[in-house]
Amino acid sequence: MSESKRTGRELEIALSNAKQNITLLRTQLQTGRIDAKYFDQRLEALATLLEDIDAENKNVKSQRRVAALYEVSRVIGSSLNLQTVLDQVMDAIIQLTGAERGFLMLLDDDGKLNVKVARNFDQETLGKEDMAFSRTITRQVFETGTPVVTTNAQEDPRYAGQASIIAHAMRSIMASPLRARGQIIGVVYVDNRIRAGLFSEEDLDALDAFATQAAVALDNARLYTQTDAQLQARLEELQILQWIDRQLNESLDANRTMHLTLEWASRLAHAHAASMGLIDYNEGAIYITATYGERSPFADTMQISLQHPLIAEVIEAGRAVQDGTLCVPIRLENTVIGVMVFAAEDVVFDDNALELVSRMADRAAIALKNGQLYQAVKAADLAKTEFVSVVAHELKVPMTSIRGYASMLGMVGPLQDRQNEFVNVIVNNVERMKILVDDLSDISRIESGQLKIDIQSIDVANIANQAVDGVMAQMQDRGHEFKQNIAPQLPPVMADPSRLVQVLVNLMSNAYKYTPDGGKITFSIQPDGNAVQFSIQDTGIGMTPEQVAKLGTKFFRVAENEHVAQQSGTGLGFVITRNLIELMGGSLDIASEVGKGSTFSFRLPVA
Numbered sequence: 001m002s003e004s005k006r007t008g009r010e011l012e013i014a015l016s017n018a019k020q021n022i023t024l025l026r027t028q029l030q031t032g033r034i035d036a037k038y039f040d041q042r043l044e045a046l047a048t049l050l051e052d053i054d055a056e057n058k059n060v061k062s063q064r065r066v067a068a069l070y071e072v073s074r075v076i077g078s079s080l081n082l083q084t085v086l087d088q089v090m091d092a093i094i095q096l097t098g099a100e101r102g103f104l105m106l107l108d109d110d111g112k113l114n115v116k117v118a119r120n121f122d123q124e125t126l127g128k129e130d131m132a133f134s135r136t137i138t139r140q141v142f143e144t145g146t147p148v149v150t151t152n153a154q155e156d157p158r159y160a161g162q163a164s165i166i167a168h169a170m171r172s173i174m175a176s177p178l179r180a181r182g183q184i185i186g187v188v189y190v191d192n193r194i195r196a197g198l199f200s201e202e203d204l205d206a207l208d209a210f211a212t213q214a215a216v217a218l219d220n221a222r223l224y225t226q227t228d229a230q231l232q233a234r235l236e237e238l239q240i241l242q243w244i245d246r247q248l249n250e251s252l253d254a255n256r257t258m259h260l261t262l263e264w265a266s267r268l269a270h271a272h273a274a275s276m277g278l279i280d281y282n283e284g285a286i287y288i289t290a291t292y293g294e295r296s297p298f299a300d301t302m303q304i305s306l307q308h309p310l311i312a313e314v315i316e317a318g319r320a321v322q323d324g325t326l327c328v329p330i331r332l333e334n335t336v337i338g339v340m341v342f343a344a345e346d347v348v349f350d351d352n353a354l355e356l357v358s359r360m361a362d363r364a365a366i367a368l369k370n371g372q373l374y375q376a377v378k379a380a381d382l383a384k385t386e387f388v389s390v391v392a393h394e395l396k397v398p399m400t401s402i403r404g405y406a407s408m409l410g411m412v413g414p415l416q417d418r419q420n421e422f423v424n425v426i427v428n429n430v431e432r433m434k435i436l437v438d439d440l441s442d443i444s445r446i447e448s449g450q451l452k453i454d455i456q457s458i459d460v461a462n463i464a465n466q467a468v469d470g471v472m473a474q475m476q477d478r479g480h481e482f483k484q485n486i487a488p489q490l491p492p493v494m495a496d497p498s499r500l501v502q503v504l505v506n507l508m509s510n511a512y513k514y515t516p517d518g519g520k521i522t523f524s525i526q527p528d529g530n531a532v533q534f535s536i537q538d539t540g541i542g543m544t545p546e547q548v549a550k551l552g553t554k555f556f557r558v559a560e561n562e563h564v565a566q567q568s569g570t571g572l573g574f575v576i577t578r579n580l581i582e583l584m585g586g587s588l589d590i591a592s593e594v595g596k597g598s599t600f601s602f603r604l605p606v607a
């Protein structure tokens with residue numbers, strides 16, 4: 001490209017000089033006085049001027065190209081949205097070349113060149129009806145990788161015979177390949193159906209430069225979209241894994257853990273079916289413990305030998321093996337404890353699927369281990385409960401006998417006062433032992449979830465009478481004023497009758513025990529909406545909020561209090577009472593103040 005020797009302003013002056021010179025030469029011609037040498041000099045000057053103007057023109061065009069190229073780079077830098085980039089790049093190309101329309105085609109995964117952008121001069125996207133362009137030319141450019149320009153396709157021997165060229169009266173056409181990372185990824189194509197001779201070889205250079213820029217932009221945007229999509233997928237995977245983790249952590253049931261793991265691992269790996277098996281090394285076999293989907297691998301046999309080639313390889317290698325199916329080990333501390341086998345129709349499991357499924361296997365191993373530990377703890381608990389109930393039973397038999405014979409001592413002959421006193425001590429202590437043994441067996445059953453309660457519709461007044469009968473003597477012995485505030489017409493409630501008596505006796509016993517003699521104890525039962533409210537109030541020693549908070553702890557007693565120390569007790573009664581109320585669907589409220597007294601209340605639903 002030649003450079004103009006003169007600036008724009010100098011050219012303007014030269015042009016006006018040239019006009020004057022032409023007028024002068026014309027006058028010389030008319031008068032017939034021609035100085036040949038002068039004439040030749042002027043013509044020479046005019047020729048130089050024309051060359052300069054031409055060069056300047058080209059310069060302006062190339063400046064416009066540079067500006068347009070700059071515009072394209074700016075667009076590319078400012079947006080990673082593929083369609084925005086494509087549209088803007090194409091608009092810039094159309095503006096620059098003066099083309100009527102522009103198309104950008106990319107090679108898609110299906111191996112076809114598909115139109116991604118179709119724009120007109122007014123920066124509008126073209127509709128289907130305007131989509132006619134020369135596919136011969138685009139194909140040729142794509143296949144040869146060489147750009148093409150034709151100034152009048154109608155007369156160009158290369159294309160004149162093509163149906164589309166004739167049908168759409170195509171004239172100026174220019175097309176250039178899009179290259180990214182050494183590969184042709186598509187074609188840019190601009191045309192003008194009305195004007196012939198629109199494009200020059202230099203325009204083709206410009207188009208090529210655009211194509212290079214556009215290809216880079218496209219590649220970036222595509223990569224970005226992919227990275228974005230991959231990130232999104234990763235995020236979703238993480239969310240799913242987090243959800244599964246939570247589910248697995250909550251589940252201590254091995255069966256559920258295995259089904260959950262298998263189902264989610266299959267979904268994540270896009271497997272249509274899968275099986276999970278746990279290894280029994282003593283038996284030298286794997287037992288299928290969970291299956292997912294139809295026709296899951298090994299579903300027809302429940303037991304597979306560890307000699308099975310695929311299984312043997314996975315155990316030996318300690319990592320996943322792909323062989324038509326995907327076989328993933330479930331490892332716990334360097335030992336393969338099981339396998340998951342996945343099957344998919346025409347899917348080769350990729351690294352991502354493999355990694356995901358392996359992660360799931362690790363989680364499953366931990367969950368299964370937790371489940372096993374939980375089962376072991378549960379079994380130990382059960383054993384403890386059984387032991388305590390056997391011991392309790394074995395103790396109760398001789399205790400009943402001791403109590404019986406002690407009471408009968410006086411029946412076989414008169415007893416001296418001292419002897420009577422001793423008999424009373426024996427009876428009282430056997431009573432205390434009985435309470436302790438009963439409490440122990442209740443606690444152990446509550447803790448292992450073995451305590452069965454029998455909820456039924458019950459008559460409250462009857463239960464209240466039974467409970468009062470159990471404590472009346474002690475109330476009187478201790479000189480307490482015992483007030484009953486029981487509503488006359490109470491609806492039946494849902495509760496276990498003997499357990500409700502136990503609860504009320506426990507609370508009233510505490511009330512009389514932890515109230516200095518001569519106090520006041522009030523037992524109230526009142527209807528309260530859809531429930532019945534029970535409450536026991538005393539004017540006793542009371543408790544601090546810290547002591548109240550510790551009430552649910554086994555064997556807790558306010559030991560530092562002298563009054564408490566004087567009362568017999570185990571520190572188990574309250575734990576049992578609270579649990580029984582909760583098992584019956586109520587909850588216990590405590591209000592207490594040191595030196596003033598305490599109120600224990602709970603509500604049970606009306607039947």
Ligand code: ADP
Nearest residue numbers: 510511514542557558569570571572573574598
């Ligand atoms: P126990 O009466 O066998 O010691 P509980 O479990 O029934 O065991 O009660 C635990 C402790 O709570 C008691 O030892 C006592 O310190 C305190 N407590 C229970 N009820 C009352 C009450 N009504 N007033 C004051 N303190 C109480």
